[in-house]
Amino acid sequence: MTRTMLRWLLPAVPVLTVAVALAGPWLPLPSPTERVGVPFEPASWSRPFGTDMLGRDALARTAHGGRTLVLQALAATALGSIAGLTIGTWAGLARRGPLKGVLRVVDGLAVVPPLLIMLLVAAGRPGSELAVLVAVTLVSLPFSVRVIGAATARLAELSYVRTALARGDSRFAVIRHDIVPNIASEAWAEAGLRFIAATQLCATAGFLGLGAPAPAANWGRLVRENAVGAGAQPWPVLAPALLLVMLALGMTLAADRLTSPVGRPRDERNTAR
Numbered sequence: 224m225t226r227t228m229l230r231w232l233l234p235a236v237p238v239l240t241v242a243v244a245l246a247g248p249w250l251p252l253p254s255p256t257e258r259v260g261v262p263f264e265p266a267s268w269s270r271p272f273g274t275d276m277l278g279r280d281a282l283a284r285t286a287h288g289g290r291t292l293v294l295q296a297l298a299a300t301a302l303g304s305i306a307g308l309t310i311g312t313w314a315g316l317a318r319r320g321p322l323k324g325v326l327r328v329v330d331g332l333a334v335v336p337p338l339l340i341m342l343l344v345a346a347g348r349p350g351s352e353l354a355v356l357v358a359v360t361l362v363s364l365p366f367s368v369r370v371i372g373a374a375t376a377r378l379a380e381l382s383y384v385r386t387a388l389a390r391g392d393s394r395f396a397v398i399r400h401d402i403v404p405n406i407a408s409e410a411w412a413e414a415g416l417r418f419i420a421a422t423q424l425c426a427t428a429g430f431l432g433l434g435a436p437a438p439a440a441n442w443g444r445l446v447r448e449n450a451v452g453a454g455a456q457p458w459p460v461l462a463p464a465l466l467l468v469m470l471a472l473g474m475t476l477a478a479d480r481l482t483s484p485v486g487r488p489r490d491e492r493n494t495a496r
Contacts, residue, residue: 340358
């Protein structure tokens with residue numbers, strides 16, 4: 224019973240964390256930019272997380288610091304997954320030609336350090352959250368294409384796919400009916416892993432000072448801002464860091480469940496549609 228409960232409760236962690244991040248700005252808390260006490264004031268009943276380096280309520284700052292980060296990560300994951308699914312399936316189904324060359328270009332992009340891409344794109348537009356979104360999407364896109372392309376290429380060698388192509392079915396029809404249903408779990412799992420990476424990259428962008436400038440709250444920026452006082456007052460650093468860890472851990476568990484074997488790909492019994 225306990226194992227069954229844990230099996231369902233652990234994947235719920237990222238859902239709860241995302242809900243907290245999105246609902247945080249609407250919680251009845253003090254203003255995240257108003258000074259309510261002295262810097263690094265200890266935790267108390269009125270201020271459970273104490274105050275930050277400027278005397279602002281640390282709980283309010285944490286509550287306001289997740290929404291933009293999570294929305295950026297969700298948008299980057301959606302854009303990267305859609306592009307990765309589109310490019311990856313077409314390139315993976317092609318045996319030769321220009322589409323195969325796309326994978327070589329993707330391989331070249333994948334070797335560029337993610338932080339370098341972020342700095343080149345986001346630093347060129349100071350204070351732009353859209354620039355951070357574009358940078359994170361570009362970073363995640365090559366990996367999505369490679370994973371989906373490899374999964375598609377594996378299925379393309381099976382007899383039912385070759386039969387569908389040989390009898391004249393269009394590539395779009397084959398991808399829709401024969402490829403996508405059989406790589407759905409892998410695509411969802413890959414999207415989950417990309418979401419984890421996207422949240423970490425968005426937090427890193429905040430840590431580096433990219434995106435909306437202070438006093439805008441960002442879990443990554445909160446860690447950097449309050450690190451100097453972590454010895455005396457750890458909660459302004461621990462709270463956003465723990466939320467990031469919970470989000471990553473929960474999504475990892477959810478991705479593991481999606482990649483668990485649930486059956487074999489369709490075989491020749493599915494050639495007649």
